[in-house]
Amino acid sequence: MKLVLGSGSPRRRELLAQLGVVPSDIRPPDIDEDPRRGELPRPYCVRLAREKAEAIPCAGDEVVLSADTTVALGRRILGKPADEKEAAAFLTALSGRRHRVITAVAVKHGDRIWERDVVTQVQMKPLSNEELNSYLQSGDWRGKAGGYGIQGPAGAFIPWINGSFTAVVGLPLSETANLLLAAGYPLWKEAS
Numbered sequence: 001m002k003l004v005l006g007s008g009s010p011r012r013r014e015l016l017a018q019l020g021v022v023p024s025d026i027r028p029p030d031i032d033e034d035p036r037r038g039e040l041p042r043p044y045c046v047r048l049a050r051e052k053a054e055a056i057p058c059a060g061d062e063v064v065l066s067a068d069t070t071v072a073l074g075r076r077i078l079g080k081p082a083d084e085k086e087a088a089a090f091l092t093a094l095s096g097r098r099h100r101v102i103t104a105v106a107v108k109h110g111d112r113i114w115e116r117d118v119v120t121q122v123q124m125k126p127l128s129n130e131e132l133n134s135y136l137q138s139g140d141w142r143g144k145a146g147g148y149g150i151q152g153p154a155g156a157f158i159p160w161i162n163g164s165f166t167a168v169v170g171l172p173l174s175e176t177a178n179l180l181l182a183a184g185y186p187l188w189k190e191a192s
């Protein structure tokens with residue numbers, strides 16, 4: 001059985017490698033990521049992970065893994081910032097507050113899909129202008145939900161989380177391992 005990573009995220013590839021899994025192919029999904037009117041962050045994130053998995057073509061001997069990471073500030077969905085100005089606006093909104101990071105995972109095999117979502121609470125310290133500007137300048141915010149990456153320099157802005165660190169980075173490893181096993185992927189045999 002082959003594993004296809006239905007994600008272009010380098011973080012997800014690295015997190016999978018932590019499980020000893022090297023995908024036989026990487027097929028980044030191309031779907032519309034716009035939230036629906038009034039859609040709440042968690043259902044949005046779950047829907048996107050499922051739609052990504054559904055959009056990836058796969059053969060009978062392949063398992064497809066897709067995921068979505070969404071930053072939620074109350075009912076507000078913060079996606080990947082389009083530019084530095086939007087990244088600044090997101091970080092200013094998150095500064096000194098607690099938000100949620102939701103990561104939903106969808107695993108597809110044949111015509112079945114197995115799904116899980118993980119919600120983590122994240123506290124961001126109040127950011128000084130110096131911290132904000134230096135982080136914006138680093139460009140590390142690019143391609144990251146909410147405009148920050150906890151695994152990079154922005155880790156210095158996060159004094160506390162309640163939940164799963166790997167989920168915040170893009171793939172909750174414990175839940176992902178269980179989904180792969182449920183779909184019949186020989187995870188531990190492959191890793192040894």
Ligand SMILES: Cc1cn([C@H]2C[C@H](O)[C@@H](COP(=O)(O)OP(=O)(O)OP(=O)(O)O)O2)c(=O)[nH]c1=O
Binds near residue numbers: 012168
């Ligand atoms: C909050 C946070 C997000 N992220 C990243 C993980 C995801 O790659 C990205 C959220 O965007 P996603 O839409 O979940 O994923 P993606 O566009 O990178 O890849 P694909 O759709 O092909 O799977 O934000 C971090 O790396 N660190 C963090 O702390």
